[in-house]
Amino acid sequence: MQFIERPYCERLGIPFGFDLGAGALSAEAIANPPVFNRARAAVIFGGTARTLIHGLKYRDRVELAEFIGKMMLRGGQDILADADILIPVPLHRWRLFFRKFNQSALLAQVVGRHAGIAVDLTSLERIRSTPPQVGLSGQKRHENMRGAFRVTDAGRQRLAGKRLVLIDDAFTTGATLSAATRALKRAGAANIDVLTFARATLSSVIGK
16 A cells, blocks of 8 residues: 655645645645645555455445554544544435445544544435446536535534544545535534545546
8 A cells, every 4th residue: 555644735635756845735736725624645545445445335344444444543643633523424324224334434433432532423414315426527526416415403503613524435536525525614613624544646546
């Protein structure tokens, strides 16, 4: 696996080939600033990282969540230090019914347990069953996720003014995480960061 280490873009966590100085931003972060504050990931998506994610999501290898979650702790130290609550990206109820578990919730529970941070499994809901994102362009992915999430009334009270970290297994185009972030912002969250196990780069997407 290719671990993500500094230097990297302070907003998107995209690794740099050389040190550009403190607080450096990638061209992508400058041209298209994300709706969340910061994104961090433990490894580049591809190879063994892809195998681990697919094993957890599609082969019911739930025991992998502990191993993956511990690596996420290492990759997200700076944003976890500022967090009040961890929010896993939810599945739609029908997808949860067929899959039987939400891999993001499993990872959030591992990270939360080891970092001593509360995990909220109920405030953010996925209200629209979206088609699979695989094979869609970046723009289509964002269109696909529009309006897919909402925060419950009780969740608005719990999350208002809080510093949140969204947890998911992988960051590809950021469409899902951006849609979830917008819903949390509308609920009054003070700050929203993103932590995933793996993130795609241009080279890792081409190499899929």
